[in-house]
Amino acid sequence: MTEQRSAIVSGGSMGGLFSGFALYQHGWDVNVFEQTAGELKSRGAGIVAQPSMLRYMEEHDIISDGEITTETNRREYLNRDGSVERKFADSMTFTSWDAVYRHLRGAFPDDRYRMGYEVVGVEQHGESVTVEFADGTEKRADLLVVAEGGQSDTRKQLLAEPSPEYAGYVAWRGLIDEEAASGNLIEAFENTFVFYEGENELILGYLIPGPDGETSRGNRRLNWVWYDNVRDRDRLKELLTDSRGIEHEFSVPPGELREDVSGQLHEKANADLPDCFSKVVTTTPKPFVQTIYDLSVPKMAFDRVCLLGDAAFVARPHTAAGTAKAAEDGISLADALGNDEITSALENWEETRLEAGERLVSEGIRMGESYMDPN
Ligand SMILES: Cc1cc2nc3c(=O)[nH]c(=O)nc-3n(C[C@H](O)[C@H](O)[C@H](O)COP(=O)(O)OP(=O)(O)OC[C@H]3O[C@@H](n4cnc5c(N)ncnc54)[C@H](O)[C@@H]3O)c2cc1C
Known part of the structure; x- marks a missing residue:
């Protein structure tokens, strides 16, 4: 043996x-x-569920077929005034970082995972x-x-x-619980992967499951990512200094953005984005920011x-x-x-x-x- x-x-x-x-x-x-x-929470938000990863999780009974995923069947690119500039059929499958994490953790022996x-x-x-x-x-x-x-x-x-090389832009990110979303905000994202491309900025949004993988209506979350050019290093430093004055190197976690930074984010959203996206950004309870960098x-x-x-x-x-x-x-x-x-x-x-x-x-x-x- x-x-x-x-x-x-x-x-x-x-x-x-x-x-x-x-x-x-x-x-x-x-x-x-x-x-x-403590608990590894709010690490990430939505992720595109690549088929190879889902297949492995299903084959090893970490999830059952179709669990922890939401789907869209079309893509829409918006104009600044909110009208649809172009749309086409496109199937995408999404999940969330926390749902994948929780299911993997549940499948891995507890006494072998040490925090x-x-x-x-x-x-x-x-x-x-x-x-x-x-x-x-x-x-x-x-x-x-x-x-x-x-x-x-x-x-x-x-x-x-x-060492990681900063790419010159950041990703603002956030999640809104479907239940807490105002009015018909969610409607625009139903079955739809929505984009807006401005000058040197790109925002996209899609629905993802709840934290435990819940996919029923009312229990999903709206996930958005807004790429924004920030070339000025002083400005970057300012964004990465959190509400307690701690300067982060790569990201500020949810709930820790400074009030003035959130205020500037809201102002920029109102100035730059189509209505549905500016509403999404300004009503997100805990937006966060991550720098984009390359490493090989x-x-x-x-x-x-x-x-x-x-x-x-x-x-x-x-x-x-x-x-x-x-x-x-x-x-x-x-x-x-x-x-x-x-x-x-x-x-x-x-x-x-x-x-x-x-x-x-x-x-x-x-x-x-x-x-x-x-x-
Ligand atoms: C804006 C944005 C959007 C993204 N969207 C997607 C997407 O749609 N789809 C997708 O697949 N990916 C996406 N990603 C990337 C994805 O989040 C990462 O690729 C993935 O989380 C990498 O996993 P990892 O385990 O290698 O590293 P991490 O998730 O960074 O985890 C590393 C872990 O190691 C721990 N650790 C570090 N040092 C030590 C130490 N010395 N001792 C013990 N523990 C330690 C940390 O606490 C952490 O828990 C996105 C990333 C960003 C920034």
């Missing part, structure tokens, strides 16, 4: 949970460590890897999966370069340690594939490891995943530059 192999996963979001789940399915003794101590553990150091020695946590404790395993997202500190220990690593495998998901490649959200990429990285990792020797299996896995990551980042840059003037 072969001995059970052990893995530590650093980061308990999409990449961490998909890889943890897939490794567990393949018989690994796996533990996921997430630095956040409040920040990985601060990594050391490899021949046949194993030792991880040090912020509280000074250490754990040893055969494999370390680094799924720490775009700002991963462990990546910085493994690779001096690269030259290497994902380091003997017994690997980087995956956003810790390795951050593709602009226009690709709508960051979550699916994190899922595919994790699922393919477990498949590639099989019963093979770890370091060579990681090298083989790296070859295909590097290519997939590079392709997606380039696609995101191309798409972003077609909407937003990079200069």
